[in-house]
Amino acid sequence: MGERRTEVLRAAIELLDEVGIDGLTMRLLASRLGVRASALYRHYPSKQALLDAMVVHLSTPRGEARTPADAPWDEQLRRTAGSLRQLMLAHRDGARLMSTFHTPGPEAAAGFHDLVGALVAAGTTPDAAVTAVDTVLAYVNGHTLEEQARKTDASAWPGHRRDLAFDNGLELILTGIRATLP
Amino acid sequence: MGERRTEVLRAAIELLDEVGIDGLTMRLLASRLGVRASALYRHYPSKQALLDAMVVHLSTPRGEARTPADAPWDEQLRRTAGSLRQLMLAHRDGARLMSTFHTPGPEAAAGFHDLVGALVAAGTTPDAAVTAVDTVLAYVNGHTLEEQARKTDASAWPGHRRDLAFDNGLELILTGIRATLP
DNA sequence: ACCTGAACACCGTTCAAGT
DNA sequence: ACCTGAACACCGTTCAAGT
Numbered sequence: 526m527g528e529r530r531t532e533v534l535r536a537a538i539e540l541l542d543e544v545g546i547d548g549l550t551m552r553l554l555a556s557r558l559g560v561r562a563s564a565l566y567r568h569y570p571s572k573q574a575l576l577d578a579m580v581v582h583l584s585t586p587r588g589e590a591r592t593p594a595d596a597p598w599d600e601q602l603r604r605t606a607g608s609l610r611q612l613m614l615a616h617r618d619g620a621r622l623m624s625t626f627h628t629p630g631p632e633a634a635a636g637f638h639d640l641v642g643a644l645v646a647a648g649t650t651p652d653a654a655v656t657a658v659d660t661v662l663a664y665v666n667g668h669t670l671e672e673q674a675r676k677t678d679a680s681a682w683p684g685h686r687r688d689l690a691f692d693n694g695l696e697l698i699l700t701g702i703r704a705t706l707p
Numbered sequence: 708m709g710e711r712r713t714e715v716l717r718a719a720i721e722l723l724d725e726v727g728i729d730g731l732t733m734r735l736l737a738s739r740l741g742v743r744a745s746a747l748y749r750h751y752p753s754k755q756a757l758l759d760a761m762v763v764h765l766s767t768p769r770g771e772a773r774t775p776a777d778a779p780w781d782e783q784l785r786r787t788a789g790s791l792r793q794l795m796l797a798h799r800d801g802a803r804l805m806s807t808f809h810t811p812g813p814e815a816a817a818g819f820h821d822l823v824g825a826l827v828a829a830g831t832t833p834d835a836a837v838t839a840v841d842t843v844l845a846y847v848n849g850h851t852l853e854e855q856a857r858k859t860d861a862s863a864w865p866g867h868r869r870d871l872a873f874d875n876g877l878e879l880i881l882t883g884i885r886a887t888l889p
Numbered sequence: 890a891c892c893t894g895a896a897c898a899c900c901g902t903t904c905a906a907g908t
Numbered sequence: 909a910c911c912t913g914a915a916c917a918c919c920g921t922t923c924a925a926g927t
Contacts, residue, residue, distance in 0.1 A: 562921085
């Protein structure tokens, strides 16, 4: 079944890393596959559908360790935030690509729900838990989007320096959440 | 002097509110001005230059009250975060427009420096102050970008509800910062 | 099932030329 | 100083037609 569909998807992700999201063109992608642009519409009804499929594919956990649901709430938030950021940084313009996607899907919704549950279990009100998770996610998106916007090659700082900056900001938020716990 | 240049800028901002940033086209903008697209290049060397000018124009404080530099650090952060968000929400796709801009300019840099200064005066290390300000700004950008991405008209929640969600997240971060103070 | 060819309705940008 | 006309090198998408 949908064999070719997967090849198109893979080629699109390869091309993303080569030319970035602005250079990712149906016509260029088609030429990489030795095909005309119109042929791609057999496999994806629109460019947006292809971009959505890319996000879904890149977001699907590839057999890695799942975060145990019984871990402390802050550890769960740390891991979710960290892997979300790594997901974005793994590909050129990854953060911008993710931000074009607007159908969270059951996977993301379930992850969100788990985090809220962990916070409620730790003693927050449901409202405060939603605020806390929303805040962490907004921070991850905002921070990573800006980090990746600064020239992809030859960025002034080494990776671990930027990791540290990200972690420090995250810990600041976690400390704020901790202060609202009973 | 640059009279026509300003008219182009104003028309561009009007058009942004009507059609959004994806519909904002040199050709459409020109037709609104009763002119051909090529004429616009007399006034702005490129579309990006026009977008930059829009950001600068919208970001320039319009005679409002400046935040007193001797206010408490948290009040300064609250006001900066709040007015940055209001700036973005004031126009269709405002957040996305701002995110296309990447030359902070002396104004923004000065504001950043003031905030860091207020935190250092309150007893943080310079590094921690930079982290704190970066975190707040990443949150504002991430939150507002997502908020505005959800359909512009007929958004499920009323404005004050969304203001509250924003404020609650901000206070969480401010609490986290407060916890690092001596 | 998958692809081509040709077209449609667009883009941003350049440049000689007009007034 | 400001604008036109025409072109260049692109876009996403549709659709009849081919194999």
